[in-house]
Amino acid sequence: MTSVVVIGPGSIGGAVAGALAVAGHDPLLAVRTSFDQLIVRGPDVSIDQPANCLTDPTAGQRADVVFLAVKAHQTAGARAWLDAFVGQGTMLVICQNGVEHIDRVTPMVAEGAVLVPAVVALPASRSAPGNISIGGKSRLTIPSGEAGSAVAELFAGSFLDIKLSEDWTTDAWIKLMLNAASGGICTLARTNNTVFQDAEVLDLATAVMREVAVVGRAEGARLAEDLPERIMAGMTERAGGHMSSIVVDRINGVPTEWDARNAVVLRLAERHGIDAPLNRVLTTLIRVGEPDGHDGSMT
Ligand SMILES: NC(=O)c1ccc[n+]([C@@H]2O[C@H](COP(=O)([O-])OP(=O)(O)OC[C@H]3O[C@@H](n4cnc5c(N)ncnc54)[C@H](OP(=O)(O)O)[C@@H]3O)[C@@H](O)[C@H]2O)c1
Structure with a gap:
């Protein structure tokens, strides 16, 4: 089974984790602030299930797919998680605003990782750790190609739309x-x-x-x-x-x-x-x- 990690399950990471759960995955949640239940509510989703949280980066192991959803200026602070989970062949989906996803993260990850930048269109907010509300349609736009298709496949059947972009x-x-x-x-x-x-x-x-x-x-x-x-x-x-x-x-x-x-x-x-x-x-x-x-x- 594909091992999936979400680093920073706040508003966006929590929503992504919820979509992964709906699609049948059990993502590991790399957190600073631990929580017991992952609760995601929105127009197309209502889940409340035990959260699989990890607070110690040294206990992390290389994963197949990692979603990075800390705010852009928190990326360096999440370095220990990237060291733990991202290795040769890991797909790292960078769910952040801006246009510098690849430049920002490349110096922080092992060679051979496959970086996938995502434009996030997902109106989400967090009322408490692990408690996420989504206010509308949810979409990640990522480059088309082999990695993009593999990411899209992960969300099949969930409320999160993956747009594969040619540009x-x-x-x-x-x-x-x-x-x-x-x-x-x-x-x-x-x-x-x-x-x-x-x-x-x-x-x-x-x-x-x-x-x-x-x-x-x-x-x-x-x-x-x-x-x-x-x-x-x-x-x-x-x-x-x-x-x-x-x-x-x-x-x-x-x-x-x-x-x-x-x-x-x-x-x-x-x-x-x-x-x-x-x-x-x-x-x-x-x-x-x-x-x-x-x-x-x-x-
Ligand atoms: N929210 C939206 O509607 C929205 C829409 C489009 C795009 N975006 C973009 O999506 C990205 C994520 O934003 P967000 O709104 O999801 O932010 P957020 O709600 O503040 O979530 C960030 C999460 O990262 C965690 N975090 C920070 N540093 C960490 C570390 N070192 N280790 C582990 N976890 C760490 C925070 O943990 P704590 O719980 O400890 O604070 C929090 O759970 C941003 O680039 C934002 O601009 C957001």
């Missing part, structure tokens, strides 16, 4: 456009997405997205000129008061993923000699609001 870079940049603009503005305003019903905020978000799209195109993403307007039109139509996880972290006073979701735009813009002034303002203001001067580096 993962474009999919990841579309998500980054949304995260950088919408997440960034809502973080500074400390509010949810109903703020985009204000015409001036909507214009600002659209302009931020246009800058992100220029950088994305330089990185090889195929992003149509009118994409920012279309994304924001969809957002205002569906604005259901959703609060992004980065806003929740800011309100809770804990470090946020601002490096992976905002500073990344400036980092990659610089690589191509592109100026992104609105993103610089947004990123700077988010950075100075981090607790204890958290510099966005991984912990």
Whole structure:
């Protein structure tokens, strides 16, 4: 039987673990904070079952498939788990926001591991360790190919849709456009997405997205000129008061993923000699609001 591990079963990792359980697997949960029951509720799922938690990385053994679902800035802190579970041939599915999944994780894993980046579209939250609520459709977008198909197979019959993408870079940049603009503005305003019903905020978000799209195109993403307007039109139509996880972290006073979701735009813009002034303002203001001067580096 395929051995499967989820490192960091919080909102996303817990939902992924729930989907794996529905599909007949018994994932090992690599945790900092242990819990007895894995409870996942949502429109297409309701499970409550004993959780198979491990708190000691030295007790871990190489696994066939590993899902990494800690926040981007927590990746280095999860290094001991990666050392324990990821070896030659292990498929490591990186369920994080941003576009730098592979660059972030490659230096931390054994040679011969197969890295699979995932764009996460899964509105999940955690009310207590192991207690996950899902608010809508659940999807991971991963590159097509042999590894992608093997990952999709693992979720057969579950509520989690796996989209096999022929152009993962474009999919990841579309998500980054949304995260950088919408997440960034809502973080500074400390509010949810109903703020985009204000015409001036909507214009600002659209302009931020246009800058992100220029950088994305330089990185090889195929992003149509009118994409920012279309994304924001969809957002205002569906604005259901959703609060992004980065806003929740800011309100809770804990470090946020601002490096992976905002500073990344400036980092990659610089690589191509592109100026992104609105993103610089947004990123700077988010950075100075981090607790204890958290510099966005991984912990
Ligand atoms: N939530 C969403 O709706 C959503 C949607 C799309 C994308 N995403 C992305 O998905 C990724 C995961 O986000 P999330 O919302 O699931 O975060 P989360 O709810 O904070 O979950 C992160 C989990 O990682 C655990 N963790 C952190 N460091 C660890 C370590 N060293 N060892 C073991 N466990 C560790 C945390 O444990 P503790 O219990 O000890 O804190 C927590 O359970 C992020 O990149 C996020 O941007 C999230």
